[in-house]
Amino acid sequence: MNIRFYHAKILLSEAGHAFSILEGELWVRGTRICYIGECADSCEIFPKDGPIIWDREIDVNGNLLMPGFKNAHTHTAMTFLRSDADDLPLSEWLNCKVFPKEERLKKGDIYWLARLGILEYLTGGITAGFDMYLSPQEMAKAAADSGFRMVLTSGFNDFVSSPEQMEEDFYAVNEMSSLTSFVTGFHAEYTTSLQNMERVAALAQKLHSPVWLHNSETRQEVEECIARYGKTPTQLTDELGMYGYGGGGYHCIWLSEEDMAVFQNRKLYAVTNPASNLKLASGICPAEQLLACGIPMAIGTDGPASNNCLDMFREMFLTAVLPKLLSMDASSMDALLALSMAVSGGAKAMGLSECDCLAVGKKADLILIDLNQPNMQPENHILKNLVYSGSKQNVKMTMVDGKILYEEKTFHIGVSPEEIYQKANEVARRVRGGT
Amino acid sequence: MNIRFYHAKILLSEAGHAFSILEGELWVRGTRICYIGECADSCEIFPKDGPIIWDREIDVNGNLLMPGFKNAHTHTAMTFLRSDADDLPLSEWLNCKVFPKEERLKKGDIYWLARLGILEYLTGGITAGFDMYLSPQEMAKAAADSGFRMVLTSGFNDFVSSPEQMEEDFYAVNEMSSLTSFVTGFHAEYTTSLQNMERVAALAQKLHSPVWLHNSETRQEVEECIARYGKTPTQLTDELGMYGYGGGGYHCIWLSEEDMAVFQNRKLYAVTNPASNLKLASGICPAEQLLACGIPMAIGTDGPASNNCLDMFREMFLTAVLPKLLSMDASSMDALLALSMAVSGGAKAMGLSECDCLAVGKKADLILIDLNQPNMQPENHILKNLVYSGSKQNVKMTMVDGKILYEEKTFHIGVSPEEIYQKANEVARRVRGGT
Numbered sequence: 001m002n003i004r005f006y007h008a009k010i011l012l013s014e015a016g017h018a019f020s021i022l023e024g025e026l027w028v029r030g031t032r033i034c035y036i037g038e039c040a041d042s043c044e045i046f047p048k049d050g051p052i053i054w055d056r057e058i059d060v061n062g063n064l065l066m067p068g069f070k071n072a073h074t075h076t077a078m079t080f081l082r083s084d085a086d087d088l089p090l091s092e093w094l095n096c097k098v099f100p101k102e103e104r105l106k107k108g109d110i111y112w113l114a115r116l117g118i119l120e121y122l123t124g125g126i127t128a129g130f131d132m133y134l135s136p137q138e139m140a141k142a143a144a145d146s147g148f149r150m151v152l153t154s155g156f157n158d159f160v161s162s163p164e165q166m167e168e169d170f171y172a173v174n175e176m177s178s179l180t181s182f183v184t185g186f187h188a189e190y191t192t193s194l195q196n197m198e199r200v201a202a203l204a205q206k207l208h209s210p211v212w213l214h215n216s217e218t219r220q221e222v223e224e225c226i227a228r229y230g231k232t233p234t235q236l237t238d239e240l241g242m243y244g245y246g247g248g249g250y251h252c253i254w255l256s257e258e259d260m261a262v263f264q265n266r267k268l269y270a271v272t273n274p275a276s277n278l279k280l281a282s283g284i285c286p287a288e289q290l291l292a293c294g295i296p297m298a299i300g301t302d303g304p305a306s307n308n309c310l311d312m313f314r315e316m317f318l319t320a321v322l323p324k325l326l327s328m329d330a331s332s333m334d335a336l337l338a339l340s341m342a343v344s345g346g347a348k349a350m351g352l353s354e355c356d357c358l359a360v361g362k363k364a365d366l367i368l369i370d371l372n373q374p375n376m377q378p379e380n381h382i383l384k385n386l387v388y389s390g391s392k393q394n395v396k397m398t399m400v401d402g403k404i405l406y407e408e409k410t411f412h413i414g415v416s417p418e419e420i421y422q423k424a425n426e427v428a429r430r431v432r433g434g435t
Numbered sequence: 436m437n438i439r440f441y442h443a444k445i446l447l448s449e450a451g452h453a454f455s456i457l458e459g460e461l462w463v464r465g466t467r468i469c470y471i472g473e474c475a476d477s478c479e480i481f482p483k484d485g486p487i488i489w490d491r492e493i494d495v496n497g498n499l500l501m502p503g504f505k506n507a508h509t510h511t512a513m514t515f516l517r518s519d520a521d522d523l524p525l526s527e528w529l530n531c532k533v534f535p536k537e538e539r540l541k542k543g544d545i546y547w548l549a550r551l552g553i554l555e556y557l558t559g560g561i562t563a564g565f566d567m568y569l570s571p572q573e574m575a576k577a578a579a580d581s582g583f584r585m586v587l588t589s590g591f592n593d594f595v596s597s598p599e600q601m602e603e604d605f606y607a608v609n610e611m612s613s614l615t616s617f618v619t620g621f622h623a624e625y626t627t628s629l630q631n632m633e634r635v636a637a638l639a640q641k642l643h644s645p646v647w648l649h650n651s652e653t654r655q656e657v658e659e660c661i662a663r664y665g666k667t668p669t670q671l672t673d674e675l676g677m678y679g680y681g682g683g684g685y686h687c688i689w690l691s692e693e694d695m696a697v698f699q700n701r702k703l704y705a706v707t708n709p710a711s712n713l714k715l716a717s718g719i720c721p722a723e724q725l726l727a728c729g730i731p732m733a734i735g736t737d738g739p740a741s742n743n744c745l746d747m748f749r750e751m752f753l754t755a756v757l758p759k760l761l762s763m764d765a766s767s768m769d770a771l772l773a774l775s776m777a778v779s780g781g782a783k784a785m786g787l788s789e790c791d792c793l794a795v796g797k798k799a800d801l802i803l804i805d806l807n808q809p810n811m812q813p814e815n816h817i818l819k820n821l822v823y824s825g826s827k828q829n830v831k832m833t834m835v836d837g838k839i840l841y842e843e844k845t846f847h848i849g850v851s852p853e854e855i856y857q858k859a860n861e862v863a864r865r866v867r868g869g870t
Contacts, residue, residue: 079812083819089765120809123828278756279823281765309810309824314749321713330524330716374555375744375827377514377856378863384518388714389744392810393558393827421812428813 001402003028004057009371009382010036011066013344013357019336019383026065027052028364031402036360064369064382067358068127068398069312070346072271073250073300075133075155076117077110077142080428081305090218090280098305099159102134104431110135112423114142119417120310121148122406125367125395130271130300130350132185132212132250134160136169137176144177146413147403149365151350153185153212156200157192163199170207179401181351183247185212189225189233194240201241210351211242215249218282222254234259243268248349250300252290253283263295269349270295272341274318275309276302288323288333298349299342313390316342320387335387368397436837438463438799439492444806444817445471446501448779448792454771454818461500462487463799466837471795499804499817502793503562503833504747505781507706508685508735510568510590511552512545512577515863516740525653525715533740534594537569539866545570547858549577554852555745556583557841560802560830565706565735565785567620567647567685569595571604572611579612581848582838584800586785588620588647591635592627598634605642614836616786618682620647624668625656629675636676645786646677650684653717657689669694678703683784685735686711687725688718698730704784705730707776709753710744711737723758723768733784734777748825751777755822770822803832 010022027035027042029052035045042052078098085097110133121129128149131139136152143150152173154166161169166184173182184204186192192200204211215233216222225233234255237243248269255263255270263270272285290297299319301310316338323333347356355365371382375389386394398406405412445457462470462477464487470480477487513533520532545568556564563584566574571587578585587608589601596604601619608617619639621627627635639646650668651657660668669690672678683704690698690705698705707720725732734754736745751773758768782791789798806817810824821829833841840847 081815082813083816083823086816086819086823087759087766087769093765116809116812123809275752275756278753278760279765281759281763281767283763284760304824307823308820309826311810311826314752317710317749318713321710324522324716325713325719328716328718330528330714331522332716334522372852372856374551374558374852374855375746377551378517378860380516380863380867381518381521384521385743388518388521388742389739391744391746391827417807417809420809421807425813428815432815 001028001030001055002052004054005060005065006040006057007062008060009062009064010358011064012036013340019339021382026358028399028402031363033358033360033362033364036358060368061372063371063396065358065366066369067343067356068365068367068400069125069342070298070350070352070355071121071126071129071301071310071312072298072346072349073273073302074117074129074131074310075303075305076129076131077113077133077139078303078305079113079116079424080109080431082308084428084432085305086308090282091220093280093306101431105134105427108138109427110138111142112420113427114139115146115415115420116424117304117310118142118146118148119411119413119420122398122411122413123395124311124313124392125369125398126310126312127365127367127398127400128346128350128352128355132187136182137172140173140176140180144179147179147400147405149179149352149355149400151352152180152182155187156185156196157187158196159191160187163203167203167207170209183212183351184209185247188214188217188221189236190221197237197240204242205244208245210245210247211237212247213237213249215252216254216259217251217277219254232256232259234262238262238266251277251282251285253277253285255286255290260290260293260295263290264293268295269298271298271300271349272319273300273302273315274322275314276306278318280306284322284326286326287319288327291337296345296348297341298346299338311392312342313392316387335384339383339387364399364402366399367395370394370396436463436465436490437487439489440495440500441475441492442497443495444497444499445793446499448775454774456817461793463834463837466798468793468795468797468799471793495803496807498806498831500793500801501804502778502791503800503802503835504560504777505733505785505787505790506556506561506564506736506745506747507733507781507784508708508737509552509564509566509745510738510740511564511566512548512568512574513738513740514548514551514859515544515866517743519863519867520740521743525717526655528715528741536866540569540862543573544862545573546577547855548862549574550581550850550855551859552739552745553577553581553583554846554848554855557833557846557848558830559746559748559827560804560833561745561747562800562802562833562835563782563785563787563790565781567622571617572607575608575611575615579614582614582835582840584614584787584790584835586787587615587617590622591620591631592622593631594626595622598638602638602642605644618647618786619644620682623649623652623656624660624671632672632675639677640679643680645680645682646672647682648672648684650687651689651694652686652712654689667691667694669697673697673701686717686720688712688720690721690725695725695728695730698725699728703730704733706733706735706784707754708735708737708750709757710749711741713753715741719757719761721761722754723762726772731780731783732776733781734773746827747777748827751822770819774818774822799834799837801834802830805829805831
């Protein structure tokens with residue numbers, strides 16, 4: 001498809017965090033952006049090609065085209081547990097509610113539960129997810145069938161999956177579709193034996209892959225790791241040789257200064273998950289301190305069992321304001337840093353170097369934000385409006401890989417949302433009922 | 436207008452915080468709810484009246500009808516400062532950004548700025564606001580012209596308004612429209628001399644009116660009040676005789692146990708404003724402790740200069756999760772308490788006893804929530820979905836006083852949103868430019 005967007009505000013970002021807004025046109029040919037500028041005549045831009053035959057020409061009416069949000073940590077298929085286990089401590093939530101109910105899942109369930117989560121991503125302008133969960137191949141198929149971009153890692157631990165399974169998933173998912181990719185990972189230190197962690201490190205070395213894990217999400221996790229090994233999860237995993245090809249941690253709340261030095265030296269990414277961390281009373285990620293150390297950051301929603309929604313607007317707002325609470329200083333953490341994390345930061349963490357910004361040659365993973373809504377007026381500062389006042393309500397369109405998957409509340413993802421709701425409710429009912 | 440909603444889920448609430456959901460019909464005659472139940476034949480329900488002639492019959496398609504949200508603390512017309520003064524400490528924000536720019540407002544500006552804020556309320560299912568700002572009569576006219584319900588109080592302090600002006604506003608606003616009402620109030624202890632506070636107390640006694648103020652929003656405010664008077668703002672205002680007819684405080688973060696006893700004894704309401712309190716690094720309201728003391732609570736967005744959006748979904752989420760962070764216990768504050776505060780709690784604080792729940796004879800201030808959206812699926816628990824996962828995106832319709840003011844992204848408020856955006860941008864540009 002060739003699609004021309006005109007009368008647009010276009011969010012550009014240069015090296016670092018400098019954003020600018022260009023008023024003009026953005027053209028998509030196939031899966032990529034082929035032009036951004038003020039001109040309207042394709043023969044002038046591509047004199048050798050002749051006029052581009054447009055499949056659609058969309059008058060954007062002064063609204064904002066921007067790169068899609070990258071949800072850099074999630075468990076998409078946990079939609080079945082949404083609002084089924086709230087207001088509980090993390091350990092009780094995980095051990096008494098999540099793990100037992102996951103055992104009741106059957107083959108095929110993950111596929112439909114993931115398709116539900118992907119629908120929700122599209123409504124909120126999320127164009128790629130970084131998913132850790134059971135059955136990565138089912139999950140990846142749900143993404144590919146939806147036309148959605150998904151990076152997957154393994155939730156391997158002492159009870160789930162294996163290094164052999166992870167290796168199989170690595171090849172299967174990386175080869176499944178241009179939209180899906182896989183990197184090595186495991187659930188967390190507290191669910192994985194030393195021997196199994198050593199096997200992860202060996203596999204990452206063999207596959208030349210980064211390693212990702214839940215890291216320092218709770219104070220208890222870090223204290224127990226120190227009691228077991230005399231070192232923090234970050235130090236332990238580093239010494240096990242996990243990070244020869246990089247990687248990073250999800251949550252990253254209770255990092256010591258030595259841990260931050262490891263992140264810095266190994267060029268590891270820290271992904272913050274603020275809504276989930278509030279809801280599970282895990283704490284506040286010291287994002288400002290991490291950025292000051294030069295640690296690259298991204299933002300994730302975490303899964304729908306703990307958040308409970310998959311909304312990067314909520315996460316951006318929290319990423320910008322929680323450091324203010326932590327320091328009791330309202331000037332902490334400029335909003336545009338949160339925006340940068342939610343877009344290019346996520347793309348870099350996920351290895352999606354072709355999806356980090358709007359530029360010629362990049363993948364057309366982009367969204368259209370409605371500025372003609374009361375929450376985005378007046379236009380004192382469009383980007384601060386976006387971070388502090390924006391909402392899923394402002395998402396008019398979500399495009400992944402050059403295809404419009406969501407537009408004006410309508411999905412174009414191959415099946416009807418009603419079918420997905422029905423399948424997801426069937427699974428949720430079965431799991432609740434224990435049958 | 437007579438409007439019949441059918442195929443609805445209807446949120447009912449009994450004494451206390453017990454919610455239930457009835458599947459059936461809700462009928463509106465004029466400004467009030469005249470029937471809730473399963474029956475579909477008006478002649479059976481009202482045998483003396485003959486059949487009701489419906490102006491509209493709306494198939495709700497299994498979605499949720501619920502009372503509108505009550506925004507119990509706001510400065511609606513501060514839309515002109517949205518995203519114009521972010522990431523600054525509260526005192527600098529107020530003294531260097533807000534107060535100087537407010538001086539540049541001209542007569543008539545407040546009206547249009549308020550109309551913009553009211554548009555935003557409608558998009559988020561807010562059916563009533565409790566507003567403190569300059570020019571209450573302009574503000575009230577904006578509400579009445581929009582068909583929106585608004586309770587107003589005075590922002591009186593040493594620099595703005597006067598007791599005489601407040602008394603004039605009291606009569607003018609209370610008589611202006613059945614949608615507008617006025618109670619006495621003043622900005623805060625730290626902006627108001629002892630003599631002026633004594634004049635507020637005398638006026639409240641004379642008018643038999645409750646008194647409202649910003650109370651204990653920052654630690655500095657409380658410490659400085661103690662340094663000035665040897666007592667907290669709560670103790671001081673109580674001893675000045677402010678609360679003969681009740682009232683309450685906005686923010687209520689740094690209350691002592693003695694302060695809580697005053698709230699309890701005087702039956703004062705505490706209104707929490709969590710998003711604003713995070714963004715301005717003011718702290719976390721000890722909501723769970725306040726509720727445990729039996730202090731009635733409500734939720735407000737605060738104004739768009741500090742929040743920056745007017746979204747009760749964001750506020751409900753934060754009201755439910757911030758107590759978990761404060762106590763480091765994820766079982767703190769059940770989500771349904773936050774929902775109750777956002778609906779009936781607000782109505783009670785604002786004196787809107789006819790708008791607190793859906794019941795026969797109550798005012799038809801109600802909203803329709805789209806459950807057929809991915810963030811509200813599966814339906815493990817509809818109300819926890821609403822608090823933890825709901826968004827303005829789910830608001831299909833907002834009705835105030837029996838009139839549909841917003842439906843499927845279209846406003847019915849007398850003027851076009853474009854005209855309101857244009858006027859608000861004109862004011863914002865003028866104030867930014869200093870002309």
